[in-house]
Amino acid sequence: MPDLPEAKPVLVTGATGRIGKVVVADLIERGYAVRATTSKPLAADGGEVDGLLEWRRFDFMVDDDWDGLVNGCCAVLHLAAELGKMERMQQVNVEATRQLAEAAERQGIAAFCYASTVSVYGSGRQRLIDETSPVLTVDRDIASQYWALDYVRMYGRTKLAGELALRAVAKRTRFTILRPAVVVDINQLIGIRDWSPIKRLLAAHRHAHHIYVGDVSDAMIWFIVRGLAGRGLPGEVEVYNLAEDDCPDPRHIDFMRKAFSVSHDRRYKSVPIPAIADWLHDFLRFRTLPLRNPLWRMRFSNQRLKEAGYRFRYGMADAQRLALSTLEKSAGIREAER
Template identity: 30%
Template sequence: MNLRKEILVTGAAGFVGRETVKQLLAEGWKVRALVRTADTNPLAFHAGLSVQEVGDIAAVADWSSLVSGCDVVVHLAARAHKTGEGPNAARELFRRVNVDATVELAKAAAAARVKRLVFVSSAGVMGDFSARPFTEADPPQPASEYAISKWQAEQALREICRQSNMELVVLRPVLVYGPGNPGNLERLMRLVASGLPLPLASVDNRRSLLNVRHLATIIGRALELAEANGKTVLLADGNDLSTPELVRTFAKGMGIKARLFPIPPLLLLAAARLLGRSHDAERLLGSLQVDVTLKTNLFGALPREETLRGLIETGQAGR
C-alpha cells in the first residue's frame, strides 16, 4: 500500500486512536486524523499524517470537507462512560455524540463516495454479563445508555449503507487494555498498586479482553478485506482470564505480589449493594465472554503469551 490512499480516523488522539493511527501509518496509509483539540494532540509527526482539530464531533456543521478525498473512514470517536457516572446518565448526550454525529458523518462519507466505513462499536451491545460466550448470532441486549447508543448507531449505519454503495464493517471490541488504558482497568490497577489486600481470591469468573495493538491490527485488516464487508464482528484476544488472574498478572508487571484473600462472591455483592456500588462489584465478579470464531477466521488469532505479555506491560506502565 502507498500514500496515495487516504483514510479518515475520528477520535485519533484517544487511547485506541493513537495506536490505530500508528498502525495505519506503518502500513503506508495517508492518515487524516481528527482530534478534539490540536493543543493536546499526542500524535507524533509523520509525513503521511495530517491532523485536523474539530472540537466536539456533535457540533461539526459540515462533514463533507473532512471526508472528501478519503477512501475509507474509521470511526472511533464516541462519548464513553465517565467515572462515577450512572448507567443512565446524560442519555441525550450519548445520543447526540454517538448516534447523531455518526449518522451525519456516514451520510457525508456516502455522498463523498467513500468506499468503506469501519465503525468501532462495543461488545456491550450484547449485554453486560454472559452465562456463556456471546456470538454474533445472539440478539443484542444493551443495558447502559452508552451501549444503547452504540446499537442505535449500528442500525442507522446499516440503513445508510444499504441505500448507498458504501461498504460497512462493524467491530464490537470487549474491554481494551494496554499501557495507559483508561477506565475500569485503570481503577483496578490503582487498587493493585496500592498494596491493599483485595477480597477476590474466591472469584471464579471469566472475562474477555482485547490488546490495544491487536485491535489496531484488526482495524488495519478490516479496511480492505473483502470477506469483512457487511460483517459485524465481536473482538477479543480469545484468551480469557478470571479477575484473580488479571490482578496477579498486573501485579507481576508492577513487580509486587498480589494480595488476595477469599470472601464468598455473594457476600461481596451484598456488601457492594449496601454501599451503592453493586454495578462496580458485578463488573469485578461477573463473567463477560465473547466467541472469537468469526474474528479469528477473518483477522487471525492472538497467542495466549501475547495477552499475558500485554497485561504485564500494562502493569509496568501503571507502577
Template identity: 25%
Template sequence: MTQTVLVTGATGFVGKRLVPALVEEGHQVRAMTRKPDAYDGPGEPVHGDVHDAGSLADALSGVDVAIYLVHSLDDDDFERVDAEAARSFGLAAAAAGARQIVYLGGLGKDGEDLSPHLRSRRQVERLLGESGVPVTVLRAAIVVGAGGISWEMTRELVKNLPAMVVPKWAETRTQPISIHDVVRYLVGVVGREEAMGRVFEVGGPDQLSYLQMLQEAAEVMLGRRVPILKAPVLTPRLSSYWISLVTSVDVTTGRNLIDSMGTEVIQTDFAIRDLVPGEPLTYAESVRRALAEG
C-alpha cells in the same frame, strides 16, 4: 492497495496507535481531531468533531475509508449523544463518497438483554450504515493496553488495594484482547471488499471472569494473587462510587462500564482470523505489554 483513510478519535486510546500503523502500511491518513494545531503525530491533522455535523464535510472530502472510534461513556445521556453523532457521521460519509466505514463496537450476542452500553454500540453500528456506506464492524470485549479505561481500572485496583471486595458480576466471563491485536485487525480490514458490510468478533485466546482477570493481573504485577472476597449484594451504582474512590475512573464512566459487566461477552465467531491471520496475544502477555508501555 493504498487508501485515503480518516481516523476519528485520532488522539485517543485506539486512534493514537492506529494512525501510525496505517501510515506504516502505506495509506494516506487523516487524523481527525478537534484541535489539529496541537496534533504532533503522523498523518495529516484535520479538524472535525462528530458532535458538530458541519465540521465533517471537509474532513471526509476525498476519503475512501472512515474509521469511527468515538463513544461517550462519560456522558449520562450517552445513548442519545452517540446515536446523533453516528447518524450525522454516516450521512456525511455518504455525501463525501466514502466506500467503507470501519467501527469498533462491543462484543455480545444479539437478542440478549444487552446493557445500555452494548445496546448503544449496536445502535451506532446500524446508524453509521443507514445512509448506505458499507460498514465493517469489529466487536471487542475489554481491550487491554496502557491508557484504556478498563485496563487502567484493573491496574489501579490491583496496585491500590491489598485486598478486594467484588460483586457477583465479577464471575461473569469475558474475552479480553490486546490493543495490539485490535489495531492489527483494524488495519487488516481497511479497504478489503470481503470485509465490507460484515460484523466480525475479535478476542484474545483466553476466556476469563473479571475475578480471574484481576488475579492474573496481580500475578504479573505483584508476583502473587490478592485476597478477594465476593459480596452477595453490590449494585452497579455502589460499585461505581467505590471504583471512583480507588481509581481515576469517574463515577459516570465507571457505572456505564459496570452495567455491562453482568453480560457474558465471549467470542463465538472466528472469521476474522481467516481474513487477518495471526495468533492473538494471551491476557498475561497483554498485561505485560500494557505495563511496559506505562
C-alpha cells in the same frame, strides 16, 4: 491489497483516544496516509500535516461539514464516541455516526469500520454471547436489561443506535461493526495494583474480558484493508465481537499472582471472594428482575471473527508477558537503588 504508500488517506475519528493513538501509528507504520480528527485547536487554520499524518479539527457536537471531512479519503475508521457525559451521547454516538456514514456514502468511500462495544448486549440471560444474541432496547432505558450505572446503559444504547444508523444508510460502502470487549494497554494491566482493597477483593476472581489495544488496532486495519480489496458486497454491514475470552489465565487474579511473583509488590496480593457473593452483591446493588448475568459472568464468542480469517497479532498472553517484563525490570531497578 491496495498500494499502501500511494493510497488516499484513511480518516480516523477519535484519533487522540486510547485506541485511536495506536491505530494512527499502526496505519502510518504500514504506509497509509492518515487524516485524524481532534476537537482541540490546531496551530494552523487549515489543519496540520506532518508527513503521512494530517490533523483536522472537528467537533462532533457543532461542526457539520461532513463531506469536507470525508472527501479525498479511501476509508473511514470511526472511533470517536462519548463515554461519560450523557447529555452528549445522542449527538456524538448516534447523530454524528449517521452523518459521517451518509457522507461516506456520498463521497464513494469503499470501506467504513465502526468501533461499537459489547455493552450493546447488556446483561445477558445466557452466559455465552455471540453476534446473534439479544441486545438492549435502543429507544428507551430498561434498567433490568443491563446491571450497570445509568450512563453505562445509555452508552450501550447509543452505540447500538449508531450501529442501526449505519444499517439504515448502507447502500454502496462496505461497513464493518466491531464490538470490542475491555480494551487495555500495558499500563492499564500494570495499574491493577492501584485498585482499592475493596475492588481487589470483589473483582479479583472476575473474568477480565481484556483485549490488547494492539490487537484492536490490528483487527480494525485488517477489516479496512479487506474492504478496500473488494471483499464483501457493497452496502453490506458485517458485525463481529472483538474479544479473546478464550485466552489462557483470563481472570484478574491470574495476572495479579504473576505480577506479585516478579515484582513482590503487595498491592497485587488479594484473596478473591466466592463468585456467588459477587453476583449477590450486583443483584442487591441493582435490584432488577428477571435475573441476568453481570458482565464478568458472560463470555463473548469470537468464532465469527475466526471464520472471517482474522487471527490476533499479539494476544493477551503476549501483552501480559510484556507487562510482567516491565514490572520485573522496575523491581530490579528499585532493588539496585537500595
